[in-house]
Amino acid sequence: MTVTSTQTLESPKTADADSADRVFHYVRKSKIAESAVMGNMVQALCGEIFPVTRSPKPGSPVCARCKEIYESLPPGGGSSD
Numbered sequence: 001m002t003v004t005s006t007q008t009l010e011s012p013k014t015a016d017a018d019s020a021d022r023v024f025h026y027v028r029k030s031k032i033a034e035s036a037v038m039g040n041m042v043q044a045l046c047g048e049i050f051p052v053t054r055s056p057k058p059g060s061p062v063c064a065r066c067k068e069i070y071e072s073l074p075p076g077g078g079s080s081d
């Protein structure tokens, strides 16, 4: 065989972010605003950093750490810290 399969040779970055790509992350609105400065990268409550353009598919599970942190936050967003 002289033909090398390259089907699995996708971007390592894609594979690495695969798990994060399948869950919803909570992101503060202020962080989303920051993303414009940071090059469209946002940091979720859990610390996950990902492109703001990335949108999980409907039915994706919520990030457990994000949910835990989110529920510990005061309602209404509170004051900025």
Ligand SMILES: [Zn+2]
Residues within 6 Å of the ligand: 024, 025, 026, 044, 045, 046, 047, 048, 063, 064, 065, 066
């Ligand atoms: Zn998260």
